[in-house]
Amino acid sequence: MAKTILVVDDSLTMVMSLKTTLSLGGFQVETANNGQQAIDKLKGGFKPDLVLTDINMPVMGGLEMIGKVRALPGCRFFPILTLTTESEAAKRDEGRRLGATGWLVKPVSGNDLIKVIKQILPGA
Amino acid sequence: MMDRDLRLRRIRRRLLIQVAFGLLCNVLLFLVLSRFQEPPFIPDWMRIAGPLAVLNIMPLLIVERWNWTMGRRAVSDMRAFGQLNFDEVSRELAARKAVEADIKDCKPYIEVMHEQIGDSLAESEREVVVVIEQIDTLMGKTGKQREHIARSVKSAGELTENTQIRVENNKGVIAAIEMQLEAQTGEFRSNFERIQGLAADVCSLTPLIKVITTIAQQTSLLALNAEIEAAHAGSAGRGFAVVALEVRKLAVLSTQAAADIAAKINATCKRVDEEMSSAQASLEQHEASSAMSHLATDLGEMQLEFCKNSQLLLEVITEVDANYAESVTRLAEALGHIQFQDVMRQRMEHVQGALVEMRDHLLQLAERPDRPGWDGLFDTTFKTLLESHLNSYKMASQTVTHLAVAGGSSESDHSRPAIELF
Numbered sequence: 001m002a003k004t005i006l007v008v009d010d011s012l013t014m015v016m017s018l019k020t021t022l023s024l025g026g027f028q029v030e031t032a033n034n035g036q037q038a039i040d041k042l043k044g045g046f047k048p049d050l051v052l053t054d055i056n057m058p059v060m061g062g063l064e065m066i067g068k069v070r071a072l073p074g075c076r077f078f079p080i081l082t083l084t085t086e087s088e089a090a091k092r093d094e095g096r097r098l099g100a101t102g103w104l105v106k107p108v109s110g111n112d113l114i115k116v117i118k119q120i121l122p123g124a
Numbered sequence: 125m126m127d128r129d130l131r132l133r134r135i136r137r138r139l140l141i142q143v144a145f146g147l148l149c150n151v152l153l154f155l156v157l158s159r160f161q162e163p164p165f166i167p168d169w170m171r172i173a174g175p176l177a178v179l180n181i182m183p184l185l186i187v188e189r190w191n192w193t194m195g196r197r198a199v200s201d202m203r204a205f206g207q208l209n210f211d212e213v214s215r216e217l218a219a220r221k222a223v224e225a226d227i228k229d230c231k232p233y234i235e236v237m238h239e240q241i242g243d244s245l246a247e248s249e250r251e252v253v254v255v256i257e258q259i260d261t262l263m264g265k266t267g268k269q270r271e272h273i274a275r276s277v278k279s280a281g282e283l284t285e286n287t288q289i290r291v292e293n294n295k296g297v298i299a300a301i302e303m304q305l306e307a308q309t310g311e312f313r314s315n316f317e318r319i320q321g322l323a324a325d326v327c328s329l330t331p332l333i334k335v336i337t338t339i340a341q342q343t344s345l346l347a348l349n350a351e352i353e354a355a356h357a358g359s360a361g362r363g364f365a366v367v368a369l370e371v372r373k374l375a376v377l378s379t380q381a382a383a384d385i386a387a388k389i390n391a392t393c394k395r396v397d398e399e400m401s402s403a404q405a406s407l408e409q410h411e412a413s414s415a416m417s418h419l420a421t422d423l424g425e426m427q428l429e430f431c432k433n434s435q436l437l438l439e440v441i442t443e444v445d446a447n448y449a450e451s452v453t454r455l456a457e458a459l460g461h462i463q464f465q466d467v468m469r470q471r472m473e474h475v476q477g478a479l480v481e482m483r484d485h486l487l488q489l490a491e492r493p494d495r496p497g498w499d500g501l502f503d504t505t506f507k508t509l510l511e512s513h514l515n516s517y518k519m520a521s522q523t524v525t526h527l528a529v530a531g532g533s534s535e536s537d538h539s540r541p542a543i544e545l546f
Binding site: 012020102103113 | 155165200249252253256258259260263452453455456457459460461462463464465466467469470517522536537538539540542543544545546
């Protein structure tokens with residue numbers, strides 16, 4: 001069965017390109033435009049196999065979202081990857097402290113992205 | 125003008141400090157003298173007045189010297205300003221107003237540029253969305269094609285495998301048929317040759333019948349002559365006449381037997397000829413059946429050809445599948461490059477923010493001199509604004525560009541790899 005990925009990004013082009021790329025890799029994709037929407041989906045019972053999130057977003061940013069998601073029941077252990085233009089070390093360390101699984105700096109090639117996700121999700 | 129006022133204020137402040145310091149020194153002197161000596165304390169006062177006066181006067185002299193320099197400069201400035209005639213002052217003021225008005229006009233200028241960048245970003249985003257939609261549509265269609273290709277690869281593989289198995293099986297069957305046909309043909313040919321030899325042997329008896337008939341006829345003629353001679357001999361030849369008669373009867377019987385044998389041999393030869401014709405026909409028919417052998421050979425070759433073509437078909441379909449997989453890989457790469465649009469958007473949004481910042485600062489530059497009581501200092505300057513950008517960049521590329529143009533050093537660390545798993 002195909003693994004499900006929740007893509008969180010405020011950029012329409014990013015959401016669309018990631019959806020197509022991940023579909024090519026054989027994944028099912030659900031999307032949210034900011035951290036709050038993602039939290040709402042998770043609170044509504046949606047259980048993705050992995051979350052791929054941007055950092056700088058309106059309403060609720062990626063770092064805040066990671067902290068809140070990790071505090072939700074049943075959401076402590078699934079992998080959360082960030083895909084962002086932020087490359088600064090301090091932000092990465094903050095992401096790691098809040099519970100991010102990995103940090104990817106845009107742009108990442110579609111094949112590299114699929115390879116990383118398959119590395120994190122064995123059997124995907 | 126503002127600079128001059130500032131200087132005058134500073135000179136006034138220092139003069140006040142100087143007076144206050146002198147008064148303080150005198151008060152301290154008075155207090156010291158009054159503590160150690162009852163009035164009148166003229167002798168002591170006389171003793172320490174010299175050094176105290178020097179101590180008092182030295183800082184005053186230093187301050188005065190500094191005030192003198194600054195005062196001269198201020199006076200010089202005032203004189204220079206005072207030497208301006210009305211036209212020159214008017215021109216200075218007009219120039220300042222013009223600069224102020226032009227700086228204020230930066231507002232629409234910068235806002236237009238800001239919007240131009242915003243519109244360009246929106247336009248590029250729209251176009252990128254169209255590109256992604258087209259790629260998505262293409263991927264949807266090619267996805268179905270890939271399913272067909274996958275099925276074709278599978279069925280072509282099975283077909284090739286089955287064909288190879290059948291060809292291998294049929295090879296044995298065809299070889300067995302060919303061997304059997306060849307053996308049968310040899311057997312037919314051998315039988316035919318044996319019958320042919322037998323027929324020749326039988327037919328070779330015909331001349332012997334003629335010899336027997338001739339002997340019988342001559343014997344009959346001899347017997348007749350002997351009978352005639354016996355009759356001439358009279359009673360003496362009566363016995364011989366009986367023998368001659370019996371010999372002639374025997375000759376007649378021999379002739380009849382020879383005729384019967386000849387008839388039977390002829391009949392046998394005829395039947396042998398008929399059998400030979402039949403055998404010849406059968407042999408020819410059997411030899412014609414070697415066409416079956418050719419057919420079987422052709423069939424085998426056709427199967428091999430078909431097998432080869434099936435393999436070729438499989439290779440072609442496999443190559444198409446590989447090309448499709450390559451296309452998918454390249455499309456995934458292309459989709460990755462589309463992320464550049466988002467990177468560019470964020471860089472341009474930063475530039476937009478900087479433009480707004482520049483607009484606000486320029487307006488401040490234009491408006492602040494007219495503000496009453498302004499001390500000539502700005503809260504921010506272009507220099508501080510630029511420095512603040514250096515530590516607020518999200519991307520390494522932004523920092524690199526900044527440092528290449530303006531120099532300096534950044535506290536941000538962008539050296540870690542693009543993909544980092546914790």
